[in-house]
Amino acid sequence: MGQVLDCREAAKIFLESIKKDSLDLKNKGINPTLAIVRVGKREDDIAYEKGILKNCEKVEITGKVHECHEDIDMNSFVRLIKELNTDASVHGILIFRPLPRHLDESIIKHIISPDKDVDSMNPLNLAKVFEGDLEGYSPCTPAAVMEIMKHFNIDIKGKMVAVLGRSMVVGKPLSMMLLKEDATVMICHSKTENLKEAAASADVVVAAIGKARFIGAEYIRQGATVIDVGINVDENGKLCGDVDFEAVIDKASYVTPVPGGVGSVTTAVLLKNVIKGAKMMR
Numbered sequence: 001m002g003q004v005l006d007c008r009e010a011a012k013i014f015l016e017s018i019k020k021d022s023l024d025l026k027n028k029g030i031n032p033t034l035a036i037v038r039v040g041k042r043e044d045d046i047a048y049e050k051g052i053l054k055n056c057e058k059v060e061i062t063g064k065v066h067e068c069h070e071d072i073d074m075n076s077f078v079r080l081i082k083e084l085n086t087d088a089s090v091h092g093i094l095i096f097r098p099l100p101r102h103l104d105e106s107i108i109k110h111i112i113s114p115d116k117d118v119d120s121m122n123p124l125n126l127a128k129v130f131e132g133d134l135e136g137y138s139p140c141t142p143a144a145v146m147e148i149m150k151h152f153n154i155d156i157k158g159k160m161v162a163v164l165g166r167s168m169v170v171g172k173p174l175s176m177m178l179l180k181e182d183a184t185v186m187i188c189h190s191k192t193e194n195l196k197e198a199a200a201s202a203d204v205v206v207a208a209i210g211k212a213r214f215i216g217a218e219y220i221r222q223g224a225t226v227i228d229v230g231i232n233v234d235e236n237g238k239l240c241g242d243v244d245f246e247a248v249i250d251k252a253s254y255v256t257p258v259p260g261g262v263g264s265v266t267t268a269v270l271l272k273n274v275i276k277g278a279k280m281m282r
């Protein structure tokens with residue numbers, strides 16, 4: 001029987017230090033503020049937003065949601081981001097992704113101010129992550145995966161880590177961060193042949209494919225570690241991961257659950273980045 005890696009404790013430790021920083025800033029007259037930009041009503045965006053606002057309250061960060069209609073045109077959207085860029089009361093901007101197709105992400109990513117880009121969407125910030133320089137903003141979900149590995153002393157140096165997914169929000173930046181820590185990284189995706197065999201050859205499997213309970217025991221080597229990045233909502237409206245937890249828990253050594261897993265730390269990393277932004281603007 002494998003062990004469940006409850007990540008809420010790690011998130012809690014994180015949030016306590018964020019609260020201290022936030023109160024320090026407030027004493028200096030700075031009110032750390034995050035602007036959240038949501039287009040439409042995607043379920044995963046709304047789940048994230050709820051988590052963010054709940055934790056903002058806990059650590060005394062102001063979270064302001066800018067909800068846009070899913071048909072908002074490119075000009076209006078760009079105008080909103082530029083307003084947030086120049087608004088001195090805003091220290092961090094988070095744009096939920098993926099955006100609807102008519103809002104061209106390849107243009108928008110250049111518009112968000114690198115100084116406020118708390119999810120590292122701007123290529124200027126992302127380039128540093130890819131070079132192995134983690135001083136600036138790192139994308140929150142990959143950073144959360146790395147924090148979890150550190151928290152639970154999961155040894156990845158020289159180990160084979162299979163990353164399932166190659167998005168710019170998770171798979172690609174995470175692969176580079178793992179590489180920095182000397183993992184041997186295998187990036188798998190929708191065109192990968194023999195995905196089951198590939199994943200089952202790894203010491204650690206990170207699932208970030210966005211398909212509810214897709215990863216069964218066949219994908220996991222006996223004794224492997226499984227990190228579930230997926231945030232899906234199932235038929236019953238319940239939060240679930242990309243991993244079929246019940247199927248995998250007996251075969252793996254360690255598995256992160258959903259909820260109580262990566263998502264809880266993602267929110268904490270985001271708020272830490274807002275503090276980083278607020279400190280930068282002093």
Ligand SMILES: Nc1nc(=O)c2c([nH]1)NC[C@@H]1CN(c3ccc(C(=O)N[C@@H](CCC(=O)O)C(=O)O)cc3)C=[N+]21
Nearest residue numbers: 044045047048051095096097231259260261263264267
């Ligand atoms: N630019 C961008 N970056 C993202 O990282 C991103 C995104 N867009 N779009 C949506 C997805 C989804 N996602 C979630 C993270 C946490 C919870 C979540 O539920 N967090 C709870 C805890 C959940 C748990 O206990 O596991 C909390 O913070 O309290 C949900 C969803 C981030 N994403």
